[in-house]
Amino acid sequence: MSAAASYISIRDVSQVFREDRHQEVVALKNIDLDIRRGEFVCLLGPSGCGKSTLLNAIAGFTLPTTGRIAVDGQTVTAPGPDRGMVFQEYALFPWMTVEKNIAFGLEIQKMPKPRIREKVSALLAMLQLTEFRDRYPRDLSGGMRQRVAIARVLALDAPILLMDEPFGALDALTRRNLQDELLRIWAELKKTIVFVTHSIEESVHLADRVVVMTYRPGTIKREVAITLPRERDPSSAECNVLAKELAQLVMEEQYRHNQDEIRASAAAG
Numbered sequence: 001m002s003a004a005a006s007y008i009s010i011r012d013v014s015q016v017f018r019e020d021r022h023q024e025v026v027a028l029k030n031i032d033l034d035i036r037r038g039e040f041v042c043l044l045g046p047s048g049c050g051k052s053t054l055l056n057a058i059a060g061f062t063l064p065t066t067g068r069i070a071v072d073g074q075t076v077t078a079p080g081p082d083r084g085m086v087f088q089e090y091a092l093f094p095w096m097t098v099e100k101n102i103a104f105g106l107e108i109q110k111m112p113k114p115r116i117r118e119k120v121s122a123l124l125a126m127l128q129l130t131e132f133r134d135r136y137p138r139d140l141s142g143g144m145r146q147r148v149a150i151a152r153v154l155a156l157d158a159p160i161l162l163m164d165e166p167f168g169a170l171d172a173l174t175r176r177n178l179q180d181e182l183l184r185i186w187a188e189l190k191k192t193i194v195f196v197t198h199s200i201e202e203s204v205h206l207a208d209r210v211v212v213m214t215y216r217p218g219t220i221k222r223e224v225a226i227t228l229p230r231e232r233d234p235s236s237a238e239c240n241v242l243a244k245e246l247a248q249l250v251m252e253e254q255y256r257h258n259q260d261e262i263r264a265s266a267a268a269g
């Protein structure tokens with residue numbers, strides 16, 4: 001990809017964690033990745049391969065040990081209003097209604113009240129939450145809570161959405177439903193999305209490009225472009241061919257992950 005086409009640019013990024021006094025973990029090693037404006041990229045790989053570490057570095061929650069991440073030419077040194085994050089666990093305020101949860105970030109920004117009401121109403125409608133606006137998170141299903149979490153991030157108008165296994169805790173049907181909603185929102189609002197998942201099917205359904213990562217050290221194993229037209233049917237033959245190709249790649253890394261666990265448990269004794 002030419003430098004001009006790169007919106008999020010990740011250059012030779014490595015991340016080393018100190019696990020304890022004697023042990024270091026190379027969570028990311030020499031990651032080079034360019035993401036275009038408006039692109040939907042999935043980071044795929046087994047647990048422990050560094051997906052969250054890379055996403056957190058793009059978010060600016062952690063600084064890479066070496067290398068550079070830039071968004072629109074600006075080096076990332078901290079979280080910023082251009083990047084919104086959605087986590088797997090619904091980080092909602094339990095004492096606030098759905099409406100208040102969505103409005104919270106706008107109130108912090110001191111947006112005028114009528115403007116907040118207008119904006120929140122539009123988001124409630126977009127995520128089909130209007131009838132739930134006065135409920136509290138505890139009275140919502142997991143899927144509904146995740147809709148609120150998405151609406152809350154969308155309220156802040158960040159052009160980039162970073163999503164860390166946002167649908168990982170949901171049942172299959174709810175998950176499909178939210179994937180479709182997310183695709184609709186992505187197309188409508190023209191967001192750039194970096195979406196972490198360990199689900200092959202999910203990545204084939206969602207992504208323009210799937211970035212498969214290796215397990216320890218986390219590197220880029222393969223980038224697979226998904227050029228199938230949108231409104232994909234994940235059970236179609238075309239999707240299955242891609243899923244098989246990705247499964248082969250992920251299984252190799254899953255195997256290394258399993259071997260590591262076996263070694264660790266043997267060492268523990």
Ligand code: ADP
Pocket residue numbers: 017018019025026027045046047048049050051052053054
């Ligand atoms: P994934 O999201 O793909 O499951 P992570 O990015 O969470 O993987 O973790 C990658 C590796 O880095 C793992 O081996 C994990 O144990 C390690 N790791 C992540 N964060 C820390 C940390 N703060 N301190 C020490 N090790 C960490």
Ligand code: MG
Pocket residue numbers: 051052053164
């Ligand atoms: Mg993770």
